[in-house]
Amino acid sequence: MSGEGKEMEVERRAELGGGSPLWAGPGRGLVIPGYRRDHELVDPPHDWPGYRGTILRHPKRPLLAIPNTVGEITGPLLGEERVGELDFDLTAGHAGEPQGQKIVLHGRVTDGNGRPVPDTLVEIWQANAAGRYWHKVDTHPAPLDPNFTGAGRCMTDADGRYRFITIRPGSYPWENHFNAWRPAHIHFSLFGRAFTQRLVTQMYFPHDPLFAYDPIFNSVRDPRDRERLICEFDLQATTPEWAMGFRYDIVLRGREATPFEEGHR
Numbered sequence: 001m002s003g004e005g006k007e008m009e010v011e012r013r014a015e016l017g018g019g020s021p022l023w024a025g026p027g028r029g030l031v032i033p034g035y036r037r038d039h040e041l042v043d044p045p046h047d048w049p050g051y052r053g054t055i056l057r058h059p060k061r062p063l064l065a066i067p068n069t070v071g072e073i074t075g076p077l078l079g080e081e082r083v084g085e086l087d088f089d090l091t092a093g094h095a096g097e098p099q100g101q102k103i104v105l106h107g108r109v110t111d112g113n114g115r116p117v118p119d120t121l122v123e124i125w126q127a128n129a130a131g132r133y134w135h136k137v138d139t140h141p142a143p144l145d146p147n148f149t150g151a152g153r154c155m156t157d158a159d160g161r162y163r164f165i166t167i168r169p170g171s172y173p174w175e176n177h178f179n180a181w182r183p184a185h186i187h188f189s190l191f192g193r194a195f196t197q198r199l200v201t202q203m204y205f206p207h208d209p210l211f212a213y214d215p216i217f218n219s220v221r222d223p224r225d226r227e228r229l230i231c232e233f234d235l236q237a238t239t240p241e242w243a244m245g246f247r248y249d250i251v252l253r254g255r256e257a258t259p260f261e262e263g264h265r
């Protein structure tokens, strides 16, 4: 294929699914692995009137779809050597035990095709049991806990599983509207295996009475998608006299059939 022809083929396939041009061998041409797109309602809109912060910061023009290149279908490999042995335990590393209900929070990270996402960095951050962040901009007059800073991280194992020990965070007020309180939540950040799988989200606890009043929770428009933001109580992960267990499974965008699989059907 001529240089120009190759370029056109890249463009044509990029239009079909996006992805990086990969040379798959003689006679195969260029094969571009694509990522399945989420359905259009799954993420909150950038402009959500109930959530005041979006008014100024949302893009004012329609977004452009940019075809994936190798820069997007790969990502940084954040190896285990960067994660400390106790980073998964937010109740450790201080002089004493933090206040609050200790919990085990675990789950499995898979891609859109149900395959585990191994060796990927999972980071969390959260308020303490009284609903106060260890951060200078949090001026909510709830007590800080000298034994809880509220940030942790771990790597998924070969089966995509992760596990944290932490405390159940409290609800906290915010100034979005009169008498606004956030449902208790834990922030999650995942890198996945590629930039296209990057996910930053918030996990909630079952049956929170604040769900109905929270514009951030309700900016996810489909109730079924909102359900996927809520962890479930897990009796098996609950440890007698010590900690309640919760399970939260996470699905990242999945790669469609790769050239390797295509060749082995």
Ligand SMILES: [Fe+2]
Binding pocket: 185, 187
């Ligand atoms: Fe928060």
